[in-house]
Each structure stands twice: as C-alpha cells, then as structure tokens.
Amino acid sequence: MDYVYGPGKNHLFVPGPVNIPEPVLRAMNRNNEDYRSPAIPAMTKTLLEDVKKIFKTTTGTPFLIPTTGTGAWESALTNTLSPGDRTVSFLIGQFSLLWIDQQQRLNFNVDVIESEWGQGANLDILAEKLAADHSHSIKAICIVHNETATGVTNNLATVRKLLDHYRHPALLLVDGVSSICALDFRMDEWGVDVALTGSQKALSLPTGLGIVCASPKALEASKSAKSVRVFFDWNDYLKFYKLGTFWPYTPSIQLLYGLRAALDLIFEEGLDNVIARHTRMGKATRLAVEAWGLKNCTQREEWYSDTVTAVLVPPYIDSAEIVKRAWKRYNMSLGLGLNKVAGKVFRIGHLGNLNELQLLGCLAGVEMILKDVGYPVKLGSGVAAACAYLQNNIPMIPSRI
Ligand code: PLP
Known part of the structure; x- marks a missing residue:
C-alpha cells in the first residue's frame, strides 16, 4: 500500500529518483545470499566489466560503492587529493554548490568560478586560470556535467581541450x-x-549505489593522496579485486541483481539508442515549454539538458504551488525549484526508464496545472508541439523490429 495512496500510477517526473522498470523490480525481489559464495563474485565481475561501457571507458577501473551520489563525490575527492590541494570548481546551481561545500569541508582549497544560475560553467575563466597557473597549483578541476537544479549541461570536451592546450596536469573529476x-x-x-x-x-534503480570510475592517472594519484578515507578507500576494493572476491564489505545483493537487470535492459535497447531517446525527450519538452509561452531556465541552447528541464514561471506564480498541485490533484511528481531558483522554476525530469507517451501525460498534466494556477495557457498547445515533433522522430523499438 502506498503511504499516501492515489489512484493509478504516480507520474514520477522528478529528475531522480526515477521510475524502476518492471524487470528490474522483479530481479531485485529476492532473498539475501552469501556474498562470499561463488555466485556473487561471478556476477560482480560481469557488472564491473559492463559498467565500463556506460562510462565509455576501456582503461578505467570501476567501483560499485554502497552509497549515493554524495558519497561518490567524496570517494572521488578523498582518493585523489590531499588536504589543502587547490581545486577549481564551478558554481552554477544547487548540486555544484553542494559539491563545493563538500570540497571545502574536506579542507581543499576551492577556487570557485561562479555563474548566474541558468548558465553553464564559465570556461573562459577556466582558461585564464589554467594559463596563469605555471606552477601547476591546481590539482583538480571539479565539474558537474549536468546541473540538475537548472537543467544545464556543461561541455566536457572543451574542458579537456583547455587542459590539453595549456598542458595542465590537473585531474578532471566529473559528476555525471x-x-x-x-x-x-x-x-x-x-x-x-x-x-x-x-x-x-x-x-x-533504487538509490544506494554510487558508481565511480577511475582513470589510470586517478589510480596513480590515489597512491600519494593524503586525505583520510576509510569506507571509500579504493585500495580496499582493489585488494579484493585481486583476490577475485571483490567486496571489502557487505554489498546489497538485491541492488547487484537490479544493476545486472538494468544494464541488460540498457544494452538490449542499445546505449546509443538510450541516449537518442533522452535527446528526443529533452527536445519534446522544450518544444512544449515554448508553446506554453514560458522560458527555459537554461539561458543558451548550447547548455540545454536532455535529462531535466527547469521551467521559469511568471513572477505572479509560485512554482512550488505547481509542484504541490501536481501531486495533490493529478498524482504527478515534478521537481521543485531549489535554493536561488525556489519559487521561480519547476522541473520536469525526463531521464531513465521512460517513454514518449509517458512524457506526453506529464506535459498534459502540466498544462492543466498551469491553468489551475492562473497562467493563460492554451490547453493542448504543448502536447501538440511535442507530438508534432515526436511523431516524426520516434523510431521503432529496437527489440521489436
Ligand atoms: N549531483 C547531482 C548532479 C545530482 O543531481 C544529485 C542529486 O540529485 C547529487 C549529485 C547528489 O546525489 P545523492 O542525492 O544521490 O547523494
């Protein structure tokens, strides 16, 4: 029974946690097992090999840590850096802010490059800092690839180009x-x-796995990094990798089976098709927002996110009221505006196991809510704009061709 029941399915459109597919739910519905039996290490081996594919790495070393994104941040920082090390970090929204706060609390010397919320990382300032850093005092560039609070995707290829251009050896740590x-x-x-x-x-999947992947350079840095780490120490994992038992402590058996099923589904669809599906979702959502006459919080097209859209509302509307109504009247969950953009934006999460028709349900719901709160929207306008695009662009389902 739901804690607060609503008829039908909850339309879950927060940008995480997201919908869990049925095969994954079923795969996780199982008893505990002895993780030292031959079965769990054998499955773990396949998981470690296969998660590398979603990072598009052949040289990286993955770690499946029983934690959340926040713990994964801590793992990345404490394994590669020493207290006092200078990091350059971009403040563009709530999650980059929280990561910066963590870096400060872990006693790194954080050089913050701040942008207005709705803008991407200011890479011109990064270039200036790299050019001026002849002594290579910058030890790491920390960047959130996709700022979930504002729907901004940063250009990582350009960050790499800048590091290479200035022949700068700083580590590149990425929140993905x-x-x-x-x-x-x-x-x-x-x-x-x-x-x-x-x-x-x-x-x-459910929350509870932080998936971290380290390059050979990061593993090398971990040998001399002096930050205190215990639970997140990669070295403990590596010892057990060598032994072939893989786990320095008890993993969540159910999450491992869930991850196996989730990866199988992703590979069945094809990772590139999964990414293309997200591209369509992002585009369809933006077309709907435009048709409603509303603005995207993301200020330039180059930063548009295909996993979350933060929609700016007119000043006479409190965006929190939209989120409240979505849940109370339409059994839908939308993302709140966070911190600086609280009350100003609501967020539509369009990531994970989701299809286009589900998204259209969300867009229809948002239209009714906008009308509820006094915004003069033409019902059907956003849905029509999204449909016109989707009808021309949805491919056959790969597994059904
Ligand atoms: N980084 C980003 C970009 C996020 O969106 C979030 C959470 O939404 C986090 C980090 C923190 O992750 P968690 O809540 O799993 O600790």
Missing part, C-alpha cells in the same frame, strides 16, 4: 549523476579522471 547513461558521455575520449553517478538516476 544526472548525465551518465542518458547523455553523451565519453570518459576515455574526454580524458576524465574520475567519473561518477548514482543508481537512482539514469540507471533507473
């Missing part, structure tokens, strides 16, 4: 929590040193 497995992400090609995500986002 709301991007990996949904947006184009290329760990090896972009020279990302640590990439991380959380299971409740595009992988469409």
Whole structure:
C-alpha cells in the first residue's frame, strides 16, 4: 500500500529518483545470499566489466560503492587529493554548490568560478586560470556535467581541450549523476579522471549505489593522496579485486541483481539508442515549454539538458504551488525549484526508464496545472508541439523490429 495512496500510477517526473522498470523490480525481489559464495563474485565481475561501457571507458577501473551520489563525490575527492590541494570548481546551481561545500569541508582549497544560475560553467575563466597557473597549483578541476537544479549541461570536451592546450596536469573529476547513461558521455575520449553517478538516476534503480570510475592517472594519484578515507578507500576494493572476491564489505545483493537487470535492459535497447531517446525527450519538452509561452531556465541552447528541464514561471506564480498541485490533484511528481531558483522554476525530469507517451501525460498534466494556477495557457498547445515533433522522430523499438 502506498503511504499516501492515489489512484493509478504516480507520474514520477522528478529528475531522480526515477521510475524502476518492471524487470528490474522483479530481479531485485529476492532473498539475501552469501556474498562470499561463488555466485556473487561471478556476477560482480560481469557488472564491473559492463559498467565500463556506460562510462565509455576501456582503461578505467570501476567501483560499485554502497552509497549515493554524495558519497561518490567524496570517494572521488578523498582518493585523489590531499588536504589543502587547490581545486577549481564551478558554481552554477544547487548540486555544484553542494559539491563545493563538500570540497571545502574536506579542507581543499576551492577556487570557485561562479555563474548566474541558468548558465553553464564559465570556461573562459577556466582558461585564464589554467594559463596563469605555471606552477601547476591546481590539482583538480571539479565539474558537474549536468546541473540538475537548472537543467544545464556543461561541455566536457572543451574542458579537456583547455587542459590539453595549456598542458595542465590537473585531474578532471566529473559528476555525471544526472548525465551518465542518458547523455553523451565519453570518459576515455574526454580524458576524465574520475567519473561518477548514482543508481537512482539514469540507471533507473533504487538509490544506494554510487558508481565511480577511475582513470589510470586517478589510480596513480590515489597512491600519494593524503586525505583520510576509510569506507571509500579504493585500495580496499582493489585488494579484493585481486583476490577475485571483490567486496571489502557487505554489498546489497538485491541492488547487484537490479544493476545486472538494468544494464541488460540498457544494452538490449542499445546505449546509443538510450541516449537518442533522452535527446528526443529533452527536445519534446522544450518544444512544449515554448508553446506554453514560458522560458527555459537554461539561458543558451548550447547548455540545454536532455535529462531535466527547469521551467521559469511568471513572477505572479509560485512554482512550488505547481509542484504541490501536481501531486495533490493529478498524482504527478515534478521537481521543485531549489535554493536561488525556489519559487521561480519547476522541473520536469525526463531521464531513465521512460517513454514518449509517458512524457506526453506529464506535459498534459502540466498544462492543466498551469491553468489551475492562473497562467493563460492554451490547453493542448504543448502536447501538440511535442507530438508534432515526436511523431516524426520516434523510431521503432529496437527489440521489436
Ligand atoms: N549531483 C547531482 C548532479 C545530482 O543531481 C544529485 C542529486 O540529485 C547529487 C549529485 C547528489 O546525489 P545523492 O542525492 O544521490 O547523494
């Protein structure tokens, strides 16, 4: 029984945690097992090999850590850096802000590059800092690939180009929590040193796995990094990898079976098709927003996110009221505006296990809510704009051709 029951399915459109597909739910519905039996290490081996594919890496070393995105951040930082190390970090929204706060609390010397919320990372300032850093005092660039609070996707290829242009050896640490497995992400090609995500986002699992992938350079850095780490120490994992038992402590058996099923579904659809599906969802949502006469919080097209759209509302509307109504009247969950954009935006999450018709249900719901709160929307306008695009662009379902 739901804690607060509503008829039909809840339309879950927050940008994580997202819908869990039925085969994954079924795969997780099982008893505990002895993780030291031959079965769990054998499955773990396949998981470690296969998660590398979603990071697009052949040289990276993955870690499946029983944690959330926040723990994955901590794992990336404490394994590669020492207290006092200078990091350059971009403040563009709530999640980049929280990561910066974590970096400060872990005693790194954080050099913050701030942008208005709705803008992407200011890479011109990064270029200036790299050019001026002759002594290589910057040890890491920390960047959130997709800022979930504002729906902004940063250009990681350009960050890599800048590092290469200035021949700067700083590590590139990337939060891919709301991007990996949904947006184009290329760990090896972009020279990302640590990439991380959380299971409740595009992988469409319950919360509880932080998936972190370290480049050979990051593993090398971990040998001399002096930050205190215990639970997150990669070295403990590596010891057990060598032994072939894989786990320094008890994994969640159910999540591992869930991850196996989730990866199988992603590979069955094809990772590139999964990414293309997200591209369509993002585009359809933006077309609807435009048809409603509303503005995207993301200020430039180059930063548009295909996993979450933050919609700006007119000043006479409180966006929190939209989110409240969605839940109370239409059994739909939308994302709130966070911190600086609280009351100003609501967010439509369109990531993970989701199809176009589900999205149209959400868009129809948003139209009714907009009318409820006094915004003069023409009912059907956003849905029509999204349909016109989707009808021309939805491919056959790969497994059914
Ligand atoms: N990074 C990004 C981009 C996020 O969107 C989130 C959560 O939404 C986090 C980090 C934090 O992840 P968690 O809540 O799993 O700790």
